[in-house]
Amino acid sequence: MQVLAHDSVAALLEKVRRDRKGNLLIYIGEGCCDGTAPYLYENFIVEPTAVQAGVAHGVPVYTSQRLAALHAGETWLLSVISSVSDSFSIASDYGLQLVLSPQQPEQEG
């Protein structure tokens, strides 16, 4: 599983870096009734078996070993949409939500 990041993610991260001083990390989990993955967290401790699936404009993108295996060989594009969301993802503080969509590797990096 490889995750690439759209430019819109860079704009979000730039704002977040101004407001938060901790280590940022994007975690791809599964959605549920609180919103939709992926999540942008500050100082989040990933599990020892977590797999790094990419780097989004300087922020590491992790997922679980299980999801990485399920999506092996796939490339996903991380982008940002406007949304009223919860899910503890820092993106929601800016009225935004990170979303993943299936992509071809050459689209953007």
Next chain:
Amino acid sequence: MSQFYPLFIGGKKVSARSGETFEVINPSNGKVCATVAKAGVEDVNEAIHVAGETFESGVWCRVPPGERADMMFKIADRIAKRAQELASLETTQSGGTLRRTMGSDVLLLAQQFTVTGQILNNFPIREELPSIGWPGPSINIIEREPVGVCGLITPWNFPMLLAGWKLAPAIAMGNAVVIKPASNTPLTTLLLAEIFQECGLPDGVVNVVAGPGALIGEAIVTHAGVDKISFTGSTAVGRRIMQLASHTVKRVTLELGGKSPAIVLRDADPDLVSEGALFATFLHSGQICESGTRLIVPRELQDDIVDRLVAKASTITIGNAMELTTGMGPVVSKTQQETILNYIQAGLDEGATLACGGKIPDLPEALAGGFYVQPTIFKNVDNSMKIAQEEIFGPVLCVIPYDTEEEAVRIANDTIYGLAAGVWSKNVSKAQNIGRKLRAGTVWINDWHMLRPDAPFGGYKQSGFGRESGYQVLFEYSQTKHLHTSMVPDVNQRTWYRLLFDSWATK
């Protein structure tokens, strides 16, 4: 212009300090249905402060349990009186059909308070231990006390009912509460706070802060003035909450995701399965954490079962959640709709056979802005596929064939989740025995969604820990104190002090 809903802090309806608001969208038509005050960290801190002051004042936590139980009954009565208003508002904000919110949710909500009151009346708030005489006579009392300030974070799928699941036991045990409803669906929780006030619950016991954002969620979970967190949502966020709550060693209850399996045994009633399996999956468009999304069927019966499921699914009326004729309404948001459609495509890509659905339904122009997905059934699903492993949270049923019952149990348990499971069979005792092998907090035999206020509900494995409902939930919202009173007045009779001192106190 849409109605404005303020925050509810200390018994007062207040705007956010920032003056900011956010909009709530009706998923049935995609239009704004309300404007809500958008709480910031300052508002959250104020709510926690008020809750803490209220708790410390003893105005509620020192009320005798019997009187707190009476308050539960009063609230239940009031909910029943305002049932239509609650159900209508719940449908407007969440897309849950009026048929369900009126016919089930609001009744279950009232029942939750009634049953919690009944359980409280029989709950061992105070127990005296028998004397054991060693090392000397003493009175030993075990008391259950409230935890303090509880931070409750609820989801958008059943916002009213799940708020009740947390609020009823929290209040019953004498706690004060700061509740943050999901930003898509805060309206009925705000209305509930008003109902509590009408019933005479002291101001400051229940405080509602609405608004999107990580900051206010983090503020609740990390605040030193909050003693307990109860959260319903995804496993990833549950892990985030555990990490944040660990800084102040808060008690945590987590009700997380699911990918619940239902095993169909060879003797199962096909008519019962065809309706039951669809009820398990498609109620509320599959947006239920305990939905039965994996139907594990005998390989030789798969085609027949799927034919029946497809025929029955075609009879489900999709449409505006406010219409009583609607059986399946929209999903909650555009994002959720897209996520579901992406999963359906993933199922096709991995080689599962689409038996029906898979698209946005054709609906009248008036519903064009709504977020609808057809009831979708895949067959020939392998349990290793994404659609069988990941929680889609939409109307997608995966039919997975098996050859032996041992294999069926293995498939059922092959998931990181363990919220619910089920078995369909005419042989009840055999079904129950198989049910005992399933690693899930709730197992239904020949049924689904049968949650009761007096039965504990919660997860095994990564579906979380702690329980909602039942008498068990009262333990989640209380802590245990051992009150020991020595009945040995003479220091020289306290032989156990000689463990430290060489000589007797007086000679």
